[in-house]
Amino acid sequence: MASADLQEVRTPFDEFEAGFNVIIDLITPGTRVLDLGCGSGALLQRLRDEKDVEGCGVELEQDSVIQCVERGIRVMRLDLDDGLGGFPDLSYEYVILSRTLQQLMRPDLVLKEMMRVGSKSIITFPNFGHWKVALQYLIQGRVPQCSTHPHPWFNTPDIHPVTISDFRDFIKEIGGKIEREIHIIGNVPREDAFWANRRAEWGCCLISAA
Amino acid sequence: MPTEPIREYADSDGRYGVVQTQYAHFDGVQLESGFYLGPLAVAYETYGTLSPAKDNAVLVVHALSGDAHAAGRDEDGRIGWWDAMIGPGKGIDTDRYFVISSNCLGGCKGTTGPCSRNPATGKAYGRAFPLITMSDMVNVQRMLVDRLGIDRLLTVVGGSMGGMQALDWAVRYPDRVRSSVVIAATARLSPQGIAFNWVGRNAIYSDPIRACGDPEKEALRDKDGRGLAVARMIGHITYLSEDTMEVKFGRKRKLTDMEGFRYSLGENGTENGEFEVESYLEHQGSAFIRRFDEDSYIIITKAIDYFDLEGQYGSLTNAFKDITAKILVISFSSDWLYPTSMSHAIVKALQATKKDVSFIELDLPYGHDSFLVNAGMPSMTRIMKGFLNGVR
Numbered sequence: 001m002a003s004a005d006l007q008e009v010r011t012p013f014d015e016f017e018a019g020f021n022v023i024i025d026l027i028t029p030g031t032r033v034l035d036l037g038c039g040s041g042a043l044l045q046r047l048r049d050e051k052d053v054e055g056c057g058v059e060l061e062q063d064s065v066i067q068c069v070e071r072g073i074r075v076m077r078l079d080l081d082d083g084l085g086g087f088p089d090l091s092y093e094y095v096i097l098s099r100t101l102q103q104l105m106r107p108d109l110v111l112k113e114m115m116r117v118g119s120k121s122i123i124t125f126p127n128f129g130h131w132k133v134a135l136q137y138l139i140q141g142r143v144p145q146c147s148t149h150p151h152p153w154f155n156t157p158d159i160h161p162v163t164i165s166d167f168r169d170f171i172k173e174i175g176g177k178i179e180r181e182i183h184i185i186g187n188v189p190r191e192d193a194f195w196a197n198r199r200a201e202w203g204c205c206l207i208s209a210a
Numbered sequence: 211m212p213t214e215p216i217r218e219y220a221d222s223d224g225r226y227g228v229v230q231t232q233y234a235h236f237d238g239v240q241l242e243s244g245f246y247l248g249p250l251a252v253a254y255e256t257y258g259t260l261s262p263a264k265d266n267a268v269l270v271v272h273a274l275s276g277d278a279h280a281a282g283r284d285e286d287g288r289i290g291w292w293d294a295m296i297g298p299g300k301g302i303d304t305d306r307y308f309v310i311s312s313n314c315l316g317g318c319k320g321t322t323g324p325c326s327r328n329p330a331t332g333k334a335y336g337r338a339f340p341l342i343t344m345s346d347m348v349n350v351q352r353m354l355v356d357r358l359g360i361d362r363l364l365t366v367v368g369g370s371m372g373g374m375q376a377l378d379w380a381v382r383y384p385d386r387v388r389s390s391v392v393i394a395a396t397a398r399l400s401p402q403g404i405a406f407n408w409v410g411r412n413a414i415y416s417d418p419i420r421a422c423g424d425p426e427k428e429a430l431r432d433k434d435g436r437g438l439a440v441a442r443m444i445g446h447i448t449y450l451s452e453d454t455m456e457v458k459f460g461r462k463r464k465l466t467d468m469e470g471f472r473y474s475l476g477e478n479g480t481e482n483g484e485f486e487v488e489s490y491l492e493h494q495g496s497a498f499i500r501r502f503d504e505d506s507y508i509i510i511t512k513a514i515d516y517f518d519l520e521g522q523y524g525s526l527t528n529a530f531k532d533i534t535a536k537i538l539v540i541s542f543s544s545d546w547l548y549p550t551s552m553s554h555a556i557v558k559a560l561q562a563t564k565k566d567v568s569f570i571e572l573d574l575p576y577g578h579d580s581f582l583v584n585a586g587m588p589s590m591t592r593i594m595k596g597f598l599n600g601v602r
Contacts, residue, residue: 062570062572062573062589065570066570066589066592066593066596069538069568069570069592069593069596069597069600070592070595070596070599071596072596072599072600074566074567074568075568075569075570076557076567076568076569077569077570077571078569085558086554086557086558086561086562087561088561088562088564091561091564
């Protein structure tokens with residue numbers, strides 16, 4: 001199987017509309033939301049406009065941070081791997097980590113910080129367990145490259161590929177509880193998909209402290 | 211001596227046009243120390259038009275060596291120190307905002323300071339000028355804002371010492387400011403900062419002693435020594451970064467006698483700045499003597515030394531507890547005088563007290579002065595525009 005075929009099937013990494021919609025649906029209007037790895041603030045802008053959310057973003061990339069300011073989004077330029085030391089306990093109703101989990105140096109420490117700072121956490125991540133990813137590895141014997149994991153192995157921010165099954169174990173391990181699990185399959189969010197670990201391009205979970 | 215003029219500030223066009231410094235006169239001001247200082251004059255400029263609701267006023271506060279002339283051209287054609295940021299269509303858009311800029315208390319550019327006449331003696335205050343604090347400077351700004359009939363400022367923005375004042379405004383007058391932009395500043399001057407200021411003042415103190423209240427004080431050009439120039443050179447070293455010096459000057463030399471060697475010092479045994487970095491500092495120092503007063507330098511650096519919100523309020527969280535303004539904190543990655551860690555301390559205390567704070571560290575190699583130089587302007591402009599747009 002050629003990797004070009006895979007790329008057409010996958011949800012494009014940069015147009016994460018489906019994922020945004022899933023997150024937005026999970027959030028109660030009028031709450032405080034912290035978006036970790038918020039990029040240029042597109043999600044927070046939608047949350048502000050559609051859900052009257054009081055948002056704050058954390059982002060490391062300078063130009064994205066400036067774009068947040070231009071959108072009128074409150075933002076902090078911080079490295080998530082340095083922790084969330086400045087954020088008081090339970091100061092947000094929701095802490096979002098969208099598409100960033102697999103890029104962290106220590107996802108475990110960041111997740112624990114999220115559960116400290118927010119009542120609930122929402123995490124979305126590209127599923128490395130998808131059968132096409134697996135097939136690429138199995139048949140070609142190469143590190144999979146596709147639109148959810150678009151970078152070559154030697155230069156990728158996605159340093160910690162994770163599958164939906166891995167993620168379930170991981171949350172149990174760090175003392176959290178998955179309240180809702182949503183899978184995005186072919187750009188459609190589903191909650192009780194059969195064989196999700198092998199079929200979903202994206203996982204999205206609502207987590208609370210166990 | 212360098213052939214082309216060395217610009218201290220970003221290139222700019224003076225688009226706002228010709229501006230004239232104005233003066234507000236007051237009976238006096240009660241200083242934090244208890245001393246009553248009067249009469250009081252405040253030099254200021256304004257740009258743009260105050261809206262009928264008086265809700266578009268932006269107060270710009272200058273750093274150590276600045277003055278009221280922040281934008282446009284003065285009568286001599288001199289362009290303001292932040293003209294690259296303030297003007298029609300610029301970061302702080304004078305088509306939208308009413309911008310106020312005043313010379314700080316203790317300054318030498320029109321606001322009451324050591325050069326002013328002491329009513330008790332009829333001569334200039336000189337070193338008899340009372341010691342002041344950052345809050346005294348802020349109080350004088352507040353009196354000016356009152357005089358202009360403005361109840362609530364849209365924002366107070368300043369870098370370095372100006373950043374300290376922008377923060378102090380938010381702390382002390384929570385109902386008078388909607389937002390503050392705190393650039394390359396600290397909530398507490400570090401011992402290192404105090405040390406540099408002390409060395410600078412010592413250079414001034416080592417000049418031949420002049421009696422307090424010298425009647426000739428008004429003439430800034432008549433100096434007995436070069437202490438102020440040395441103080442400015444030390445200051446400039448702390449404002450730049452190693453990277454900037456490497457790129458701007460390297461080890462380039464201006465003066466060599468033959469084949470890269472110099473056989474002797476210059477006339478009268480003076481060096482005259484052989485390396486380019488030396489002639490840059492020499493130029494900055496000499497230019498500063500002509501435009502700044504040494505006693506103002508002493509008074510203002512003392513006020514900076516005293517600035518310590520943590521000490522004053524017991525803790526930063528206690529200092530910040532009444533803040534209602536939106537705060538934007540900006541630091542520069544190459545600033546080693548007020549490094550990012552000092553901005554972090556401000557941000558953390560604001561977070562702990564659940565204030566509306568944003569924080570940006572900009573990757574700029576130009577050190578503490580990054581907010582004044584060309585390279586800083588594109589990002590600073592985007593940030594100021596975006597932030598002001600969101601202040602209600």
